[in-house]
Amino acid sequence: MSLNLDELAPAFIREVIPYKPGKSIDELKREYGLETIIKLASNESPLPPSQKVKVAIEQAAHDVARYPEDAAPVLRERLAKKDGVKPEQIVIGAGSSENLGMLIRCFVSEGDEVVVSEHAFSVYRIFGKMSGASIIQTAAKHYGHDLEAMLAAVTEKTKIVFIANPNNPTGTWLTFNEIQNFLKEVPENVLVVLDEAYYEYVEDENYQSAISLLDQHTNLVITRTFSKAYGLGSLRVGYSISSSDLVNYMMRVRYSFNCNSIAVAAALAALEDKDYLEKNLANNHQGLIYLKSCFDKLGLEYVPSATNFILVKVGERAMDVFNALLKEGVIVRPTVADGLADFLRVSVGLPEENQLFITKFEKVLKEIL
Numbered sequence: 399m400s401l402n403l404d405e406l407a408p409a410f411i412r413e414v415i416p417y418k419p420g421k422s423i424d425e426l427k428r429e430y431g432l433e434t435i436i437k438l439a440s441n442e443s444p445l446p447p448s449q450k451v452k453v454a455i456e457q458a459a460h461d462v463a464r465y466p467e468d469a470a471p472v473l474r475e476r477l478a479k480k481d482g483v484k485p486e487q488i489v490i491g492a493g494s495s496e497n498l499g500m501l502i503r504c505f506v507s508e509g510d511e512v513v514v515s516e517h518a519f520s521v522y523r524i525f526g527k528m529s530g531a532s533i534i535q536t537a538a539k540h541y542g543h544d545l546e547a548m549l550a551a552v553t554e555k556t557k558i559v560f561i562a563n564p565n566n567p568t569g570t571w572l573t574f575n576e577i578q579n580f581l582k583e584v585p586e587n588v589l590v591v592l593d594e595a596y597y598e599y600v601e602d603e604n605y606q607s608a609i610s611l612l613d614q615h616t617n618l619v620i621t622r623t624f625s626k627a628y629g630l631g632s633l634r635v636g637y638s639i640s641s642s643d644l645v646n647y648m649m650r651v652r653y654s655f656n657c658n659s660i661a662v663a664a665a666l667a668a669l670e671d672k673d674y675l676e677k678n679l680a681n682n683h684q685g686l687i688y689l690k691s692c693f694d695k696l697g698l699e700y701v702p703s704a705t706n707f708i709l710v711k712v713g714e715r716a717m718d719v720f721n722a723l724l725k726e727g728v729i730v731r732p733t734v735a736d737g738l739a740d741f742l743r744v745s746v747g748l749p750e751e752n753q754l755f756i757t758k759f760e761k762v763l764k765e766i767l
């Protein structure tokens with residue numbers, strides 16, 4: 399008998415459509431033979447890495463022949479201090495995506511349900527399917543999460559409700575009161591995973607982290623990342639905060655040595671570089687204002703954003719505009735797969751990158767629309 403992978407893999411694995419990242423700069427250079435490329439596609443920090451981080455990486459490089467200290471106790475201690483929780487409540491992941499995966503592996507199996515919102519971060523759906531869960535998707539409200547609909551979608555089979563606050567790819571956010579009220583209503587035996595990957599960027603005073611709600615809600619898990627505002631996208635480091643009992647469960651499915659010593663050293667250094675974070679947030683603030691004013695002038699609608707990216711409505715030919723921009727050396731992100739076919743998501747870059755994007759965007763729009 400020959401090997402039949404379709405038979406070997408469970409049906410729910412066959413049905414998974416792998417996550418498709420944005421095009422990389424090198425890929426585009428190879429494809430179109432372009433020299434200058436700007437990438438505003440993956441919500442990364444547009445600033446080069448912090449000098450403090452580079453120094454820490456170089457120092458940590460001396461020890462890479464050894465396994466790292468398992469589960470990064472020093473980083474957990476430092477984060478606990480920053481976030482006002484106990485180190486035992488924190489799990490470090492190779493990116494917060496790994497924490498999301500650990501939660502799914504721990505608590506979700508075939509036949510269970512996972513509740514997500516339309517236009518929410520696609521990884522929740524993909525990970526849920528990997529465990530054979532049914533994905534229950536509620537309709538969006540003003541492009542964001544409709545918490546009432548999500549609550550109504552919870553059944554006896556629901557194991558996890560995922561909420562991105564703010565959300566990617568829409569940039570929408572929920573206020574602290576909305577989250578608080580939702581947590582009061584959700585059955586206690588359903589986990590609420592609140593993804594705060596863009597927490598640092600939010601300026602609305604009605605927004606607040608839900609960390610202060612952890613004590614009252616043992617079913618709450620919060621995830622954070624170093625991939626965005628801290629500028630460590632390539633190093634893969636993120637974390638979750640929850641009850642220590644829940645951490646004990648996550649430890650059962652965590653791969654040993656899942657956080658490497660370079661990433662941990664870089665994260666520790668990034669936490670000490672307040673200037674970098676401030677510069678990043680200030681650049682983002684200005685960049686969003688600039689992009690919004692340009693979209694206004696072009697008569698294009700956009701979704702109000704609390705993040706380092708913005709969703710702009712281009713119309714039916716959004717994919718053509720995306721492809722034409724690629725040829726001009728500008729990478730943005732199509733959102734067809736997120737149910738937003740008429741839109742493109744643009745990450746905020748450095749001022750000169752934003753300007754170049756707008757120049758190319760105007761040119762391409764004239765040609766295509």
Ligand SMILES: *Cc1c(COP(=O)(O)O)cnc(C)c1O
Pocket residue numbers: 441492493494495496519562565566593595622623624625626631634635636
């Ligand atoms: C970018 C992003 C993350 C971060 O993923 P990492 O694995 O930490 O790099 C998590 N959630 C959302 C909604 C994101 O957009």
